[in-house]
Amino acid sequence: MELRQLEAFRAIAETGSFTRAAARLNLTQSAISQQIKALEDELGEPLFARTKRSVKLSPSGEVALRQVDIILSSVRELKGQFQAHRHLACGRLRVAAASQAIAHLFAPFYGEFKKSFSQIELSFRTTISTRETIEEVLANAVDVGFASLPVNSPELEVEPLFEDELALVVGSAHPFARASSVTVERLRSERFILYEPGTSIRQTTDSFFQQAQLAPEVAMESNDTDFINGMVKIGLGISFMPRWAVVEDIKRGDLKAVRVKGWKMRRSVAMVWLKRYQPAAVKTFLNFMRAHSKALQKRASGLIE
Structure with a gap:
C-alpha cells in the first residue's frame, strides 16, 4: 500500500x-x-x-x-x-570518546553544547580505546566518535580536529622535577606507570620506546587517569600522559611535566561518523566542534611552552 x-x-x-x-x-x-x-x-x-x-x-x-x-x-x-522546525535541530545525539578525554578534555564543550542546544538529547558512551570507539560508530551504537589517527575504514567520514602531545610526568619530589628536560638515557633506570595496551596513548608511548630503543621497566598499567596521577604523585613511578589530563595537578605543584630532549610525542585526534545522511542533531554537533576547534586545541596543548 x-x-x-x-x-x-x-x-x-x-x-x-x-x-x-x-x-x-x-x-x-x-x-x-x-x-x-x-x-x-x-x-x-x-x-x-x-x-x-x-x-x-x-x-x-x-x-x-x-x-x-x-x-x-x-x-x-x-x-x-x-x-x-526544519531550522531547529532536535532529537537524540550519541557521542563516544575515551573516558579520560570526556572527563578532562571535552566536558566543558559538552556542557556548553547542552546549554546552547537544549532541545538535543546528548548522551555519552565511554570507551577504553580508539578501536572500541570505531567499533561503536560502525555498529551505529553512537553517532559521533573521537578517535586518534590513523583511522582506516571506507565506511567512515574522518575529520581531524586537534593535536595533543604526551608529556613525561613526574611527582614533585622526583629528581626530574627540578629539570625542564631530560635525555632518553636518564629514563633507562626509571619505573613507568603506563596506560594499558590497546589505548592510543599506550600505542604512542610504545612507539616512542621502540624508536628510542628503550625497554621500560613497567611498574603498573591502568586506564584510570586519576589512579596514574595518584601513583606518580607518591613516587611509585613516572608516566607519559596527555597535557590536558594533568593541568590542575601541575598548577597545584603536585606534578611536573618534563620534556624528553629531541622527542615530541604527538597524536592527531579526529571526529568520525558513518558515511550516510546525518540528521540535524549530528550536523549541529559537528559544526559546533568545528567552531570550537581552536579552543579545544588550546586546552589540549597548553602545559609546556
Missing part, C-alpha cells in the same frame, strides 16, 4: 470522477486507474461502484475513506511539524 494510492483514492471520492481526479493530481487517467486497481487488489474489496455516468463509493469504499482521511491527515501533520 502506497501513499500515492491513498491520495488517488481520496481524489476520486471527492471529485466523483477518475478524469477529474487525474487532472487534480497531474496524472494520466490510466495511471490513476492502475493505482486504484492495485489498492483494491491489496484490500480484496471494490472501493467504487462504477457506472457509465458516475463513480460512487462502495460500502467498503466508505469505510476505507474514513481511515484514509485519518492517515493522510496524520501525514500532513507530520510534514508540518518537520517543516516548522
Whole structure:
C-alpha cells in the first residue's frame, strides 16, 4: 500500500470522477486507474461502484475513506511539524570518546553544547580505546566518535580536529622535577606507570620506546587517569600522559611535566561518523566542534611552552 494510492483514492471520492481526479493530481487517467486497481487488489474489496455516468463509493469504499482521511491527515501533520522546525535541530545525539578525554578534555564543550542546544538529547558512551570507539560508530551504537589517527575504514567520514602531545610526568619530589628536560638515557633506570595496551596513548608511548630503543621497566598499567596521577604523585613511578589530563595537578605543584630532549610525542585526534545522511542533531554537533576547534586545541596543548 502506497501513499500515492491513498491520495488517488481520496481524489476520486471527492471529485466523483477518475478524469477529474487525474487532472487534480497531474496524472494520466490510466495511471490513476492502475493505482486504484492495485489498492483494491491489496484490500480484496471494490472501493467504487462504477457506472457509465458516475463513480460512487462502495460500502467498503466508505469505510476505507474514513481511515484514509485519518492517515493522510496524520501525514500532513507530520510534514508540518518537520517543516516548522526544519531550522531547529532536535532529537537524540550519541557521542563516544575515551573516558579520560570526556572527563578532562571535552566536558566543558559538552556542557556548553547542552546549554546552547537544549532541545538535543546528548548522551555519552565511554570507551577504553580508539578501536572500541570505531567499533561503536560502525555498529551505529553512537553517532559521533573521537578517535586518534590513523583511522582506516571506507565506511567512515574522518575529520581531524586537534593535536595533543604526551608529556613525561613526574611527582614533585622526583629528581626530574627540578629539570625542564631530560635525555632518553636518564629514563633507562626509571619505573613507568603506563596506560594499558590497546589505548592510543599506550600505542604512542610504545612507539616512542621502540624508536628510542628503550625497554621500560613497567611498574603498573591502568586506564584510570586519576589512579596514574595518584601513583606518580607518591613516587611509585613516572608516566607519559596527555597535557590536558594533568593541568590542575601541575598548577597545584603536585606534578611536573618534563620534556624528553629531541622527542615530541604527538597524536592527531579526529571526529568520525558513518558515511550516510546525518540528521540535524549530528550536523549541529559537528559544526559546533568545528567552531570550537581552536579552543579545544588550546586546552589540549597548553602545559609546556
